[in-house]
Each structure stands twice: as C-alpha cells, then as structure tokens.
Amino acid sequence: MAMMTLLQAINNALDQQLTNDPTVVSYGEDAGFEGGVFRVTAGLQAKHGEARVFDTPIAESAIVGSAVGMAIAGMKPVVELQFSGFMFPAYNQIVVHLARFRNRSRSSYSLPLVVRMPYGGGVRALEHHSESLETLFAHIPGLKLVIPSTPYDAKGLLTAAIKDPDPVIFFEPKKYYRAGKQEVPEEEYIVEIGKANVLQEGTDITLVSWGAALRDTQKALQNLKENISIELIDLRTIAPMDSVTVVESVKKTGRLLVVSEQVKTLSIASELIARVNEEAFLYLEAPPVRVGGYDITIPLPRGEHHQALNDKKILRAVRSLAGYEV
Amino acid sequence: MILKEYDALSKKRFQVLDEVGKVINPKFEPKIDDKTLLHMYRMMLLARIADEKALQYQRQGRMLTFAPVKGQEAAQIGPMAALEEGDWLSPAFREQAAFLYKGVSLEQAYLYWYGNERGSFFEDGVRVLPVNVPIGSQVNHAAGLAYAEKLKGNKNVAVTYIGDGGTSHGEFHEGMNFASVYNAPMICIVQNNQYAISTPRAKQTKSETISQKAVAYGVPGIQVDGNDVLAMYAVVKEARERATKGEGVTLIEAYTYRLGPHTTSDDPTIYRKDEEVNEWLLKDPLIRFKGYLEGKKLWDDKKEATLVEELTEYVGETFKKVEVSEDPxxxxxxxxxxxxxxxxxxxxxxxxxxxxxxxxxx
The missing domain is CATH 1.10.287 (Helix Hairpins)
Incomplete structure (x- = not known):
C-alpha cells in the first residue's frame, strides 16, 4: 500500500494498465511530454514511449474521433480532454459515434475506450473551467459516466473503465486532485462500475452525492452538531445509475437529500428523485431535496461562491429535511 | 502590393524593421503620421507595463490566473492601428494589447482576469467581443461579423486572432472556409508564438508555414515578422483595403514568441530552454519600435523614462480600483x-x- 492523492492514483492506474496491456494508449493536449496541465499523466511518456503516450494538436473532436478509430482497430485509448468545459467540439463524436457504435453495428464493433476530463468548480478558475456537465453524458444511451471521490476509487474505477468493453466517460474532481491522501494498493484492482458505495449507514436521512460534492458534503457534515443519523451514499457511477442502493436506503430512512455541483434543472439529482418517487414513494416522509447550483451560468471567481456548495447550504438542507413533519 | 510580393508560397517573411528598428524594407515602410506612431508606442508600452504588473500582482496572490501577452504586442498594436473605428475585433484570450488600442479600458481588461464579468461589458461603440477562451470558436464569429457588415453595405471589416495551436481546431478551418467562400471582409491573424501551452509548433501542423494554409482556402496568405509593428500595420492596411473592396479574406501569420508563460498556471521551464527565450528577448517588439522612433527623432530616453513613470502610476492606480471594486x-x-x-x-x-x-x- 502507498499513500496517494487522487491524482497520483489515476497516474498509477494508467501506468499499470500501460504496463500490463500493450493495447492501451494515452493521449491528449499537452498530455504527453509535459504530462497534462494538471500533470496527471506526468512521467508516463518517459516510461512508456512517445508512440503510446503523446501530445495531440488542439482539437478535441480529433482526440475522441481518433480514439474511436483506434478502438475499432483493437487499441484501448485512454484520452484526456483538458477541461470538461472544452469537451464540446468532441461532443459530436461522443454522441453520434461513441455512444452508438455498438448498437448500430449490432455489437460487431465495441469501443473499449475511456475519455478522461477534469470537471467541477471551486478552484477560482477561468471561464469554461468550472462546469459540472454530468447530465450531458448521462442522458445519452450507450455511455457510462464514472466519477470517483477518493484516491482508492479513482484507481479502481479507472482500471475498471479501461477494462470495460464499452466507452466510459471518466470525470476527475480537479478540486480534490491533490487534496488529501489515502492508502491505495500497489497491485491492480477494480472498483465495479455501476455500484454505489454506502459510506456510512444511518436511519434518518439518505444523503447521496458523488465526486467533489461528496467531499464537500463530508466536510460539512463534520460541523453537524445535531444528532441526525445520515446514510451517506457515494454514487460513484452516474450512468448506469445504481438507484437500487438509493431506493433501498430511502425505504429505510424515508428522506432523501442529493448534493451536487450541477445546476438544478435536469440534474442527476432530478433523475435520482424521480426514481425514488417511482420505487419508494410510499416510504417517503418528506419531499426529496436537491442542494446544488441555481440555473445560471457559473459565475467567474468573484461571484462563484453564490453558485458553489458550502457548509451552510448543505447543513441547512440536512436540518430542514430532518425536521420536516407532514 | 505586399501580399503579392510576399505570397504564402514565396517562402519569404515580410519585415520592415530589423531587430533594432532600422528600416530594411523602405519600399513598404508605411506612412503613419507622428501622432499615431507615438500613440501606438504609448499603447504598446501600456500593454507591456500592465502585463508585467499583472504578473507581479498574480505572484503576490492579488490577481487570478491570466494569459500574459508579453512579446506579442506588435502583432496586436500594428493591426489595430490599421483599422477604422467601425471594424470589429473577435479575439482569442491573449489580446490585451489589441483590447487597449481598440478602446477597452485597462480597468475592464483587468476586471475580467480579476474574475468579474463586468470586465466583459464594454462601452458602446467599442467593437470588441469579450475574451474568448474556447479555442478557435472566435473565427466563426468573425466570419459572421464580416458577412453582416458586407450585407449591410458597410465598409467595415472583422479581424480575428487565433494562435498556432488554434489552427489545428476545426473551427479555424470552418470559419476560414465560410468567410472565404463569400468573400466576407475578414482578416484572420494567427499569432504563431511557437507554443500551444507545452506543445511546440512542429507538433501542431505539418505545414511548413501557417500562412500557406491560405492557399487551400483560395485567399492570400502571408507570413509576417510579428514583432515588427510596422510590418504588421502595413499588411493589415492592405488586407483591409482588399476586404472593403469586396475581395475577401486574408490570412496573416504573425511569426512571434510568447515571452511569458501560457497562463500564470503554466511553468514554461518544463518545455523550453532559457537560451531560446533569451534569443527572443533580443527581438522584443518594443526595442524595435523604440529604435525606429528614435531614428525619426520622435523619441529619446528622457521621454521614455517620463512615459514609463506615467504609465506605471496609471497601471498601479487602475489595479487599486479593481481591487476595491464591488464583487458581482x-x-x-x-x-x-x-x-x-x-x-x-x-x-x-x-x-x-x-x-x-x-x-x-x-
């Protein structure tokens, strides 16, 4: 076991898969020589060679489109998009090809590739560097979307994503790239895609979150003085969504709170709440609650705190939901 | 005709001044009145001081991430001086010098990088689009601006900036192609500053020059010494004339160098050597322009010292205002x-x- 940051755990998973599987390649803008703007892939080109770990011209559509071709030809590309806010030129390839190739070829082709991208706010970044665009991927049949919140899960989920026979979008919570270390096994392991993780059992409220928002939530809960028993669930995979774990939990607690960085309308929280309504409506003791952003463009840093999660927003929702009486 | 003589396939780079500001190409030395020349120099110096101070403020934790322009001022001041008031600027994100010349106040320019949307609210009549971060997308905007101006029967052009890395992007091609097909009055200036963050120009395109890409669009292309403010002025002047006569798009490659980091989050020592930077420091566009003005007896060290002092104070005062500005x-x-x-x-x-x-x- 070694103590690793989330960033190191991702680097470690990539390094291991590049070593173990000769079909794995890793590329993106500045992702070769320099190791990416966040240095997630640092050292990989020196170790595995420029043919398998390389810099691309600036063209997100070319990065993902070429990955489609490589995957068809038997490689396993793990490509990096510099920021999720820059993925839009690649979105065409992602929606019209990545998500559909298996289905339209009746599974004669599969695309076992991974598209990595840092996402989320709270780092006082420039315009287009703070988005939480989960819905744009989770909405598209054929795509998987995975978001780790811890170093352990980051390695295990990325390893699973690389081994997955289908395309996986891998969101990396950049706010927590280097914040905090955790013991991570040196050997290969996977964390199963499509399985939520019950981090803490509880009886009063089911609190679901993922990625950076989950870490924010854990931090906020440390300041919760009241005696409220919270079942904390890390969703980990957004698509396909493990609503069974959430529904079973809500049947026990009767109350659901979803915390995310997304804007409110058509967020992942909306879908979770819909499923809970469908499957556990009669168990509910209070209307489900979403905490997250408003339906606005993410403000630049001087105003970002109005949109970002904070302890007060989260705790207020916890208290109000716990105290709700019909 | 500069564009003819220095055609994209001629393998010649257009230059008027040498590295110390001596005119080496008198045939194409543009005729610019003294007042304008001095204003151009003033704005170039303002851009430089504002940039260096911003970097200082950023290192002191008073400024957020920003993209320094140092080294590329001539590639922006020259073209802007050649435009008319009604012309549009559709920028990428490293065009602070162009912004300032085109009428965006330093306070606004700073406010944007300070993390306040008010920095993208420009006064009426300032035909500058806000800072554009998504690579390449501004070229299509310029194509549309240019098309609309032509449709309205105006003699206005749209100038867009993009980097060497940006030319790899689909939208560069799309915008160039769209505007070219309809002879829209668009001027596309590629600031080839040799790096796209860490990725060198050679990994960006197999083309020998970026200007030669113009051939594929069927429009004139030219490689210009981007650190030569007079060369940049002269070429844009000619491109503007063509454009307003209905002759369409021009692609200008400004061959230059980013002396600073990509943004303040970038560490260029990872991917380039000090010797290379030092070589380019000798080609500083300000040294060249100053030398030219001195040769014309328009400038001397005393005037320089006075202006540096004045602008430094102005920049300091402006940043103080930004620091106490109300958050959104x-x-x-x-x-x-x-x-x-x-x-x-x-x-x-x-x-x-x-x-x-x-x-x-x-």
Missing part, C-alpha cells in the same frame, strides 16, 4: 441569464437571497 451582486449573477428572468429563476434568486440573509444572521 446577486442581481448581476441572475439577471443576465435572460432578457427577462423566468418565474423559476425568480424563485431561485429569492431563495438565494433568503439564504444569504439567514447566513448573515447566524
């Missing part, structure tokens, strides 16, 4: 989402205001 209000954050705030957003805004006042009470 809740109204500002919500109300610009639509012309009229929908009911649901009104509700969300009210919820947020209630949350804020409740938080203050606690």
């Amino acid at each position: 209000t809740v109204d500002e954050i919500f109300d610009h989402t639509y012309a009229t705030l929908p009911e649901e957003l009104k509700r969300q805004k009210a919820q947020h205001l209630a949350f804020l006042s409740e938080s203050e009470e606690n």
